[in-house]
Amino acid sequence: MKPDNLAYLISVAREKMSRFIVSELQRHKIGKLVPSHGDILMALYQHGSLPMKDLVRMIRKDKSTVTPLVEKLINLGYVDKNQDEQDLRIKKIALTFKGRSLRPIFDEISEKLYQRIYKNISVEEGKTLRLLLEKIIAHW
Amino acid sequence: MKPDNLAYLISVAREKMSRFIVSELQRHKIGKLVPSHGDILMALYQHGSLPMKDLVRMIRKDKSTVTPLVEKLINLGYVDKNQDEQDLRIKKIALTFKGRSLRPIFDEISEKLYQRIYKNISVEEGKTLRLLLEKIIAHW
DNA sequence: CTACAAAGGTTTGATGTCAAACAAAAAGGA
DNA sequence: TCCTTTTTGTTTGACATCAAACCTTTGTAG
Numbered sequence: 283m284k285p286d287n288l289a290y291l292i293s294v295a296r297e298k299m300s301r302f303i304v305s306e307l308q309r310h311k312i313g314k315l316v317p318s319h320g321d322i323l324m325a326l327y328q329h330g331s332l333p334m335k336d337l338v339r340m341i342r343k344d345k346s347t348v349t350p351l352v353e354k355l356i357n358l359g360y361v362d363k364n365q366d367e368q369d370l371r372i373k374k375i376a377l378t379f380k381g382r383s384l385r386p387i388f389d390e391i392s393e394k395l396y397q398r399i400y401k402n403i404s405v406e407e408g409k410t411l412r413l414l415l416e417k418i419i420a421h422w
Numbered sequence: 423m424k425p426d427n428l429a430y431l432i433s434v435a436r437e438k439m440s441r442f443i444v445s446e447l448q449r450h451k452i453g454k455l456v457p458s459h460g461d462i463l464m465a466l467y468q469h470g471s472l473p474m475k476d477l478v479r480m481i482r483k484d485k486s487t488v489t490p491l492v493e494k495l496i497n498l499g500y501v502d503k504n505q506d507e508q509d510l511r512i513k514k515i516a517l518t519f520k521g522r523s524l525r526p527i528f529d530e531i532s533e534k535l536y537q538r539i540y541k542n543i544s545v546e547e548g549k550t551l552r553l554l555l556e557k558i559i560a561h562w
Numbered sequence: 563c564t565a566c567a568a569a570g571g572t573t574t575g576a577t578g579t580c581a582a583a584c585a586a587a588a589a590g591g592a
Numbered sequence: 593t594c595c596t597t598t599t600t601g602t603t604t605g606a607c608a609t610c611a612a613a614c615c616t617t618t619g620t621a622g
Binding site for chain 2: 570574
């Protein structure tokens with residue numbers, strides 16, 4: 283649905299970025315991951331151990347989506363899941379050693395994505411773009 | 423995966439728009455459709471009958487994705503599919519009367535989306551935004 | 563004309579995604 | 593204490609999505 287040109291362009295940009303990330307992840311043979319898995323790992327890199335609840339909020343996906351996403355990362359050995367001791371409802375997700383060892387790769391992919399975006403716009407234009415997108419989002 | 427702020431903002435903007443469209447479609451009881459179905463109908467509103475091949479290109483989805491999307495629209499009675507007479511490989515998708523009758527609703531949703539986006543940015547800013555997104559996409 | 567390659571679509575299998583229903587634990591109120 | 597509500601997370605069912613394999617029809621080289 284792309285009646286307005288802006289909506290169309292935003293969708294296309296997002297698709298390009300998404301495909302770029304997926305292809306980079308595959309190139310590194312990390313397992314067949316999608317950007318959402320990357321979101322989870324990035325969140326863990328930045329915040330350490332996190333309960334499912336916070337992960338759900340941070341990656342902006344339904345909780346019933348996050349469960350299998352995390353499960354996959356567990357099966358690949360990148361994270362583990364442990365019950366909180368105070369509140370037994372809470373499951374805390376944390377990086378394993380193997381998961382932490384992937385960080386350089388994710389940093390590299392992030393950097394590459396950044397370079398790709400800024401290949402054809404200036405830093406100043408990037409600022410403008412960020413500002414406009416924030417305006418649209420903030421008062422949505 | 424939202425290391426760079428811009429990538430993150432573009433994703434969030436796209437998600438907001440997508441959810442907006444889905445909720446509008448549901449509000450109109452058109453059937454449980456997603457934006458991709460809207461993309462197909464909009465393409466047909468603009469170009470009349472279209473072969474699957476062109477539909478695939480226009481909505482930027484894999485051909486194996488478009489097949490079931492169209493099938494759903496057929497089941498809902500909004501489009502039909504007929505074999506081309508010259509080239510028997512080609513299946514042409516066309517709007518039915520019922521499908522055409524939905525056009526006002528889609529025009530309304532488009533307009534609402536436009537209003538939502540431009541609620542907090544000026545026309546001039548919209549122009550700038552479009553320009554910058556095009557820059558990023560074009561030389562991707 | 564025949565064989566091979568290319569093009570247009572569908573099928574199959576795997577998986578991400580959401581909504582709704584569910585289960586279990588904690589919180590709160592009487 | 594006991595009952596109700598809220599919170600946290602999983603399960604289930606439906607479906608969009610893609611990649612790879614497949615089928616059918618065209619196009620083409622020899």
